[in-house]
Amino acid sequence: MSIINKILARRTQLSQQGCLIGDWVIAHPEKAAQLTSQALANQVGVSQSSIVKFSQKMGYKGYSEFKLALNEEIGRKQVMQSTPMHSDILADDPMTVISQKLVKAKTEAMFQTTNALSYEACHQAVAWLNGARRVQLVGIGSSALTAKDLSFKLLKLGITALCEQDSHVQIAVARTLGVDDVQIVISFSGERKEILVATEAAKEQGAKVIALLGPGRSRIRHIADITFDTIADETKHRSSSIASRTAQNVITDLLFISLVQQRDESARQLISDISSDIKQILS
The missing domain is CATH 3.40.50.10490 (Glucose-6-phosphate isomerase like protein; domain 1)
Structure with a gap:
């Protein structure tokens, strides 16, 4: 899971200061990757210790490891964007390439969204x-x-x-x-x-x-x-x-599917209750 998606997935577990840090990193990932922990703390308006705790909450030993992972992620994204199979569809792409790019973009969106779900x-x-x-x-x-x-x-x-x-x-x-x-x-x-x-x-x-x-x-x-x-x-x-x-x-x-399940369960319970009532009446 990407760092941005980790932040989103664990946002409900963060403190108020942690949410502020996470929101700032999501909004300015490239800038955050270049800042020291103290500089990032100054930008967000929190203490340096809050930056360290936030990094640990994301699964890293400290801010240095978090910053390194963020830089690597930004680098990978830049490489992907420079390759011919980047998900952006170009005007001269043949239909076979367009179909592959669509599948890639839609699959990635579904995967990242479900990973961030609470x-x-x-x-x-x-x-x-x-x-x-x-x-x-x-x-x-x-x-x-x-x-x-x-x-x-x-x-x-x-x-x-x-x-x-x-x-x-x-x-x-x-x-x-x-x-x-x-x-x-x-x-x-x-x-x-x-x-x-x-x-x-x-x-x-x-x-x-x-x-x-x-x-x-x-x-x-x-x-x-x-x-x-x-x-x-x-x-x-x-x-x-x-x-x-x-x-x-x-x-x-x-x-929607979860609602269908709940309503089917309620319907089955209602039928069961009615059957029990009928049996009691007939007995």
Whole structure:
């Protein structure tokens, strides 16, 4: 697992200072790889000992080992980007190469995203969705496609799912939510103002907020009750946010399948209870 993904996967285990360090490293990996422990501490605004503890929390003996691993990871990434089989699709690529690059990009997105998952958070999210009065799904652009797909799946399970495309309507719906409702926010960048306003509105009404976000700092990450990191190497050369949507779909499909399991189990228990009642009546 890459260092960035280690930070994301273990973020819930970090102290407040550890989260600050991790977020800074994720945002500035190349710069972090060149700094001393004291210089990094000054940049983040923490003590030097906090840098050492953070490095150990990531599985390294100290900051020197962490910094060496970070430099090696950056070097490997630069080499990969310079090879012909880098996942960016070029204008003159033949279809055979395009297909291989697509498989590589999508597989990598799924692998990294599932590696960073907190399954405890997954169980909690499924419990909230299973008991929700209504579920609002919020997304703009390519993320709206993921939101719409999940809304259809929730409707199949009998869960009231609200998924509007217009950002103004999304905000209006968010203001009608209550403590028995859940909002799922899907945004790879986490920077769209409309999404932020809808998230804040749902939180103000007491709704539980589940966010699917790309790695990095954002205000939505601090508002949401549960955050799932969708990890994808998106660049300006790749169209339609293919890798990020693949990462998002890994999370939404996992939540959906888990909901199916729970509801099947509930249905089997209900049938068993009814059968027992009938047997008691007939006996």
